[in-house]
Amino acid sequence: MAVAETHTPVIVSAETAQCRTAWWLTAPALGLMVLILLVPVVIAGILSFTDYSLGNDTFNWVGAKNYERLFSRSTYEKMFIATFTYVVTVVPLSVGLGLGAALLINSLGRIGDLYKTIFFLPVMATLLAMAIAWEFMLHPSIGMVNHTLKMSCGTILEIIPFLKKGCGDRFPLWLGDRDYAIWVICFIGVWQGFGFNMVLYLAGLTGVHRELYHAAEIDGAKSGWERFRLVTWPALGPTTVFVVTISCIRAFQVFDTIEAFWPQGGGPNKSTYVMMFAIFEKGVQQNLIGIGSAITVLFLVFVMFLTLIQRWLVERKVHY
Amino acid sequence: MKFTTTAMALILSASAAWADDKVTIEFAYPYSHLFDVTYEAMMPAFKEAHPNIDVKFRATYESYEDGTNTILREAVSGNLPDVTMQGLNRQQILVEKGIAKSLEPFIAGEADFEKDGYHDAMLSLSTFSDNVHGLPFSVSLPVGYYNMNVLNAAGIEKMPTTWDEVIAACETMNANGVENPIFWGWNITGNWFMQALMWSQDKAIVENGKVTLDSPEALTALEQMQEIFTKCEMQNLEWKAALSSFSAGEIGMMFWSTSALGAVERSQGDFVLKTGPFPGLGETPKGLPAGGNAAMLTSTSEDPAVQEAAWTFLKYITSGDGAAEVAKTTGYMPPNKAANEIILADFYEQNPNKQTAVDQLPLLRDWLAYPGDNGLAITQVIYDSIERIVTGDATDMKELQEELVEEVNDLLPNS
16 A cells, blocks of 8 residues: 555656656657647737738727628629639549549650659749740730630631631630639649649559559450459549549649739730739738738638538548 | 937947948848849949948839738838838838838938939939938839831831821721730839820829719719720730830830839840820820939838948939939939039930830829728729720720729728
């Protein structure tokens, strides 16, 4: 009894000491995380309920007015349309093309490295610099794109309605046309982004065991499609979840091209007024911190939502 | 006054004592495509005249909006430049917030300020509550740029003087196969062309602290724009693309600020370029907004030597040979009598295209600032509305005007 009495407190204090050390060791990381991640988010959250304008000494509490505006003004309706159009277009296309390119390159021998480099080049080049090159190419009268299209005039290609219309009247303005602008941005987004997905998929493909293909073949999966459907695609599950999530977040974050093409206004009729640009315009260009913070908070909610879905999927079913 | 004399005394003694003691001042300006050449041209002479002042150029502002916004942010973070170039319509907010310093103490210390060519009409552009806060550096007015080759080929000999004539010219050009007859600079900074159409009718866009977008004159302006855009079948070009198209000789008429004349001429293709006065609504315009920028002192330095150096620089670039470079390298007019009348005496005769804006000087009116903190946001709202006319999204101008008024009112103080 006496022995037990003297021993128990020693054990507890050893445990608490260990626990305390653990806290001490994680404290720097935790502290930094709170300081540079959580505190700014909380401040943005608080500011989104004010009308604070940078440079002012004071601000007023406006309640949910900023959020109310986000959901009632046509400008923000355009913002949501542009953002979701971009995400819904760019994510499947860049994931699909990335997977396709990875499979093709994987089936090639040494020459695959060349394609790898070519497809990965746009990822390495900064999008802002590329946007300037695109701006020149898409110039309506002296740009390369419309010049190339014009070459088809008078040839058999004119049976394509788009070319026929262009030859008869004029080719699109691309960046100045509200019907085309968002698709141009989507195209550049896919062009720029799929190489990254390709690399991720190539990494994923190295993890697929050869034996699985042999086993599938023995079980009667003869065609390439069957092998893809039964082995490759399921084995790439974790990669796909990661690639889709990363692509989604990157698509939500699109900004450089829009800022380069339309530094003022976010595209013809605000047709490419994506969320990141809206945050930049309100919070940075116009110093309207209140509404800028409200958009930021909404943006964080979207990204958080995506991350949660990813975690849920990863934990549930994509492990084999 | 006393402060200045002390400062002057200090400067004199300082420069006498350490002749090679350098003072560094920081400076930033907008629109590098227009002004890079100007500063390149004027800096060697400045360095020669003031070897002990080292001017450090900061990254240029993309536009006037960007310039003002950068200054507002720098005021919060405490790293303001010593001298900044600000759009004439963006001075007010910096004065109201106490960022731009009054220049009166420095002016009081100048013996022959008038004689240096600064005169009231021009200084008034930068005078707020009877205190001069800036020295105008370059002043511009809207003009018409005409590609005479395109116009003549379409059978037009005379430059239009009213918008109706412009539209008629467009229609003639369209009929004669000109693809791109016109570019009308609606997307120029600070809703300048909206203000130009308002001033043409002798109506200020801001009166007694109220924005007059609900006036019949504003509706007329919107309708006039719609008529030009639709009847001319104007393409929605981004302004830099438009300037390059015009320089390449593809656009017949371009309405823009005279400021771009230097840049356009430098990249001009093989055609005859003429400028003409800004057309009016049925008659000659009754007024036009003064574009351009003014040098403001934003130094937070306690060191009188820095303050004095900043003032010296500010004065140098806005008078004499410094100011004359503005006219030589850009299409802007130096708002300095001495520069205009003495140094540039026969310059305008040799450059009749640059004369057009000078002829319009009697029409010079203020480029107005929107009241309150949200000036930049209001500019954007008006920009967005005009863009809806250009892209054909808005067809009913009355409706557009109502929406515009409502949105702008949201952003005005006490809304």
